[in-house]
Amino acid sequence: MTDATVSGLPDARSPGKSSLLTQDPLMKRRNAAEARFKYFGIAAISVSLIMLGVMLWTIFSDGVSAFRQASVELSVTLDPERLDPEGDRSVESLSKVTTIGYGNLLSSALNDYMTERNISVEGVTTRQVGEFISRDAPARLRNMVLADPDLLGQTIRFSAFASGRIDGYIKGRVTMESAALDSNITPEQLQLADRLIEAGVLKTTFNWRFLTNPDASDQRPESAGLGIAIIGSLYMMFLVAIMVLPIGVAASIYLEEFAPKNRWTDVIEVNISNLAAVPSIVYGILGLAIFINFAKLPASAPIVGALVLTLMTLPTIIIATRASLRAVPPSIRDAALGVGASKMQTVFHHVLPLAAPGILTGTILGLASALGETAPLLLIGMVAFVANYPASPLDGGFFDPATALPVQVYSWASRADPAFIERSSGAIIVLLAFLLVMNVIAIVLRRRFERRW
């Protein structure tokens, strides 16, 4: 060491040239590079967080309005002469009056109200006044009357949804300018809407039916709801949970505790880690080919969706479960074996209970990712329009056509009317709420039961 030459190094003794207090140019450059590097890091984090923020903000600001809905509240006289031409109040004769008849009734009720209160706007015909009321309202009124014919002749308060464009005007989506270009609505109708709001007939309220209604056709975005999608998603989550948990836990226990180290288990291990990375759409193809084309299960049914999602989440669940089994220290196993338990008893009486919180956490997170999965469900037909609620599980509801929350988001997003973008964002809010609840449960479980050995 002592005979190392110092000729190549900067002269350390020359005063002022290199001080700890003043930086030489090289050091300045290096410090600047250091600062730049750090700012790149901060910038990268900011970019991702800003993107996340912008995304959530746009979706929430678009979607919150889906939970509010403009409706027209009217006194409707259920005129027996118009609704029950034969006068016998039997269901058969009442059913002969179509929704068009009820539509005319509602339309004239609104028109009468306006003449009574002297509300009118130049250039709005009585038919255009009728367009204020959603096409879904007559059907609802008709069902009310069919269910209870005694209503005939009475005057009832009836709250009908306002049509999509009027609703959009109140929420700011439709403006006077856009209405001028729109064949479905005129600026005069919007002026009338302003007058009706002043009169208190047209008002916005919280829209429960967004959560309960079935999907609706393109012409009436205002009555489209998430009812079937929520039921479908719940059915699938239930089925996935009862299939994936036993199979995943059993497979993990075998691989982690019993499997001999040989070629076969190696194949299984490599296989599982590869399956975890297979694109989800491939599982959709599998479901279509095997469950629908080969096993002839009905398309669009929650049972098929659940089978596909089970196969898809199984690898992730197995990986998580094995990690929590591995986290149980060997001393526990040794102690159990030492007092004479069999291998199987050791695992099921001691290891599994200790690993349970971790397994549950992993399962809930796996379910959460299955809940948000869309692509495979598109292929097994869950994107189809479903108008009827599936039956209860006891009546074979798992085999009825249904749709799922993320698929509903997609199918609304691909419709032309911008009112459906609002609905789509609203559906995302519901979906994210479900995911949030599941993740919070998982976090709480982890916090509550986490053990360090």
Place this chain on the structure above:
Amino acid sequence: MTVALILTVILVLAIAGYVVARQRAVASAQGNIRVLHSLPNYYGWYGAIMAGLPALLVLAIWLIVQPMVIERQVVGFFPSDRVESDAARTLIMADVRRVAAGLDVAVERGALSADQARDIRTEFGSVRDRLATVGVALGSEVTPQVLQAAQRSRELSATGALWRTVLTLAVALAGFAYAIKVTNRDFRARNQVERVMLALLMLASTIAILTTIGIVMSMLTESMRFFSMYPWQDFFFSLTWSPSFQGNSALGLAPLLWGTIYISFVSMLVAVPIGLFTAIYLAEYAGSRVRAVVKPLIEVIAGIPTVVFGLFALVTVGPFLRDWLAQPLGLGTSGSSVMTAGIVIGILNIPFISSLADDIINAVPQSMRDGSYGLGATKSETVRQVILPAALPGIVGAVLLAASRAIGETMIVVMGAGAAARLSLNPFEAMTTITVKIVSQLTGDTEFNSPETLVAFALGMTLFVITLGLNIFALIIVRKYREQYE
């Protein structure tokens, strides 16, 4: 007996097996369970397993085999030229099943007696009309062959149902009796029960293998059918993609593959730098409090469903890029474009890369950092010249995994990339990917006998092979260079 009833009976027998076997074991030890070989419950479980499991197996096999046998018998009613192709056979079998189900309903409703249903002939009047009176709608008039086949299939399934009941219950009872017979104080019940449990555990672990086999087989057979209708050279080497359901489609892979690669490339341009810098900052610079807040926030991105990103691409990113970049620069007028989809997939992949890279960077031993600092290097120099080279194999693996995710991503490209298959370099033009075309060829009412539909399976196979290849490659890299510092 219906299947549900058989299941109930088996369940009852199993419970009885549990109770009886347990009692018998305890009785054989005169109530002193310490002289038993196993705990009493194991004898019970052995009884339940023997009564239930073999019977359930027989039932399952029967349920799978019976329809196949019946179909074989019934096909004999039709001239062989009518059932040559698979499609024709499926159609005829569907007809037969519908008529048979209709006859069942008619008998159930009392419109036909069981004898009438067996003997009814088309010569005596329209079967369709008679079934229509009980609410069974048939598409077309029932031909004599279909009717006979339906009657034959009803007959066979009635006999089948009878034998099914007899056989399963016999097996259940035999198992029950056997369990009772062998149960005594020296019987090694625990070992037997544990063997069954181990077999079940093993069975569960093979489901992963079965899934893989299912994926490969389903895509392989359908792809084979596709290539028998459409030349494989055209699929792999043709440069145009223009399916038309009237036939005469050009189904070239190239434009889709190009779109997939281009979009994934753009997404990696976004995700790799941002993800890496995020990981470096979190691992090397951030204090523990910043880390505790930022890391979960970044991971929130990974928990958001991709359809949400898809809507974000469709509603926000696409129009933004179109109005602020593409149109002012004169590069395009489409909201859905390679850029839109690429950027959004990039955002989706940031947490994936950053959390993998974070783990890898943290795995680099502290002594290497200390050595570097001791020589006077700044933090950034340490990161660039010591940590990154050390972590490189892992990071390359992470990047490859992220690339494979980008290639397989579906919802974002379906909603953000467009549907036009073209070979172009302009990133502001709409292009399409393999996954988009799989979705568009397979959704809606499709018949699985035209090349336009079956091409989706060939596309799926291509996608599967590409992503699998990338994953295996990534795993090899990670395994080969892992823990070289210890």
